[in-house]
Amino acid sequence: MRLDFYHTGTATEEVFSLDRAVVEPLPWPGNPRHAVDDSNLGKYLFEVKDKQTARVLYSRGFASVYGEWETTDEAKTLRRTFQESLRFPAPDAPVQVVLKKRDKQNRFQEVWTTSLDPSDIFIDRSTPKAPAPLIEIQKNGDPSTKVDFLIIGDGYTAAEAAKFEKDARRMTEVLFSTSPFKERRRDFNVWALCPPAAESGVSRPSTGVHRDSPLGATYDAFGSERYVLTFDNHALRRAAEFAPYEFVEILVNNRTYGGGGIHNLYSTVAVDNAWADYVFVHEFGHHFAGLADEYYTSSVSYAPSAERTEPWEPNVTALLDPSALKWKDLVAAGTPVPTPWGKEAFEAYSNGIQQRRRQIRAERKPEEVMEALFREELQHEQAMFKQEKYAGRVGAFEGANYEARGFYRPEVDCIMFTRTNHFCAVCRRAIERVIDMYTR
Ligand SMILES: [Zn+2]
Secondary structure (H helix, E strand, C coil), rough: EEEEEEEECCCCCCEEEEEECCCCCCCCCCCHHHHHCCCCCCCEEEEEECCCCCCCCEEEEEECCCHHCCHHHHHCCCCEEEEEEEECCCEEEEEEEEEEHHHHCCCCCEEEEEEEECCCCCCEECCCCCCCCCCEEEECCHHHHCCCEEEEEECEEEEHHHHHHHHHHHHHHHHCCCCCCCCCHHEEECCCCCCCCCCCCCCEHCCCCCCCCCCCCCCCCCCCCCEEEEHHHHHHHHHHHCCCCCCEEEEEEEHHHHHCEECCCCCEECCCCCCHHHHHHHHHHHHCCCCCCCCCCCCEEECCEEEECCCCCCEEEECCCCHCCHHHCCCCCCCCCCCCHHHHHHHHHHHHHHHHHHHHCCCCCCCCHHHHHHHHHHHHHHHHHHHCCCCCCCCCCCECCEEEEEEEEECCCCCCCCCCCCCCCHHHHHHHEEEEEECC
């Protein structure tokens, strides 16, 4: 069952309104032993409750495009609407769907509720035609006991269908060469699907490129040139429903560096960039396990929040009470918290790189120039980190979550911090917990 709705508002008010209920064409792919979400991930949480007994039949935490947009400057002056969907097993009897959002103390509070009667004649039970054949990349078992991961293409023409399949297989190998996905490969089914586009590539408004691509993916989301999202949830759902899926990666058929990832919604990557492997795994970390960005020196669209509350994301902390550090069981004895590191030297170097990065984009230099800058940056960073006394150990290193002060990350380095190729121990554990939820 899929409940489509509209999420409208500004930085300070939000309104939800029902669009439609749809029965998707494939059987529910979820794990019946883990219908209730105990991960505590996501800015939002929805619950499906039996109307008679109020028992929670299904719940899932998630984040949304709206949830990010409401923290941008645009939301202070403009009211906008975003489409969203909630997917859950089709109920046998009337249910109450309750949507909750975290308050300032990060507790979930109800913001919307609607009832759903499965005998309602207006539930759409039509059987639409698939936009493209479903490709089985790897199938390790029944969808109900596996993580079902869909790789979906945007900006590929019909003539580029073979390229899409090759790209999807390449990205699959990248994911499963990274721990802990590597060790848990057999817990995943991977599917691929690519609705054909009329033209190659997706929109990039900052360079005057506009494309009517099937999924509507676009660069420049919230004015950030590298941020690739689709705002067309309906188009995405209408294509994705032809695969058993819990997680979705949108491959955009472009060379220019970019991507994005939202917890339990989707992640994106520009597949032809030299850094596509890194972007794919990093953004998938956001999407799959609700990981926060550990970086803080590159520009983002979000306005900093005035107060410091403990973030819900598992890999960053405000360290309000160091004795209650949420990953303290992974901190080795003798490691000071907060943990000293060469922060000033890192920031001085990083600021220089960010300046050159902006200049390369302003001058519209070829993409190889940007790719080379990132290679130079990573090499330099890795040489710096090698000198760190606490490299490779878990502690609490200041600088994370877009803030130089007041937020801390678990290790000196992680793929959520730099363009390295591995997750830190805290991120790895967070990912494993989500894999367990879909398989155990
Ligand atoms: Zn990490």
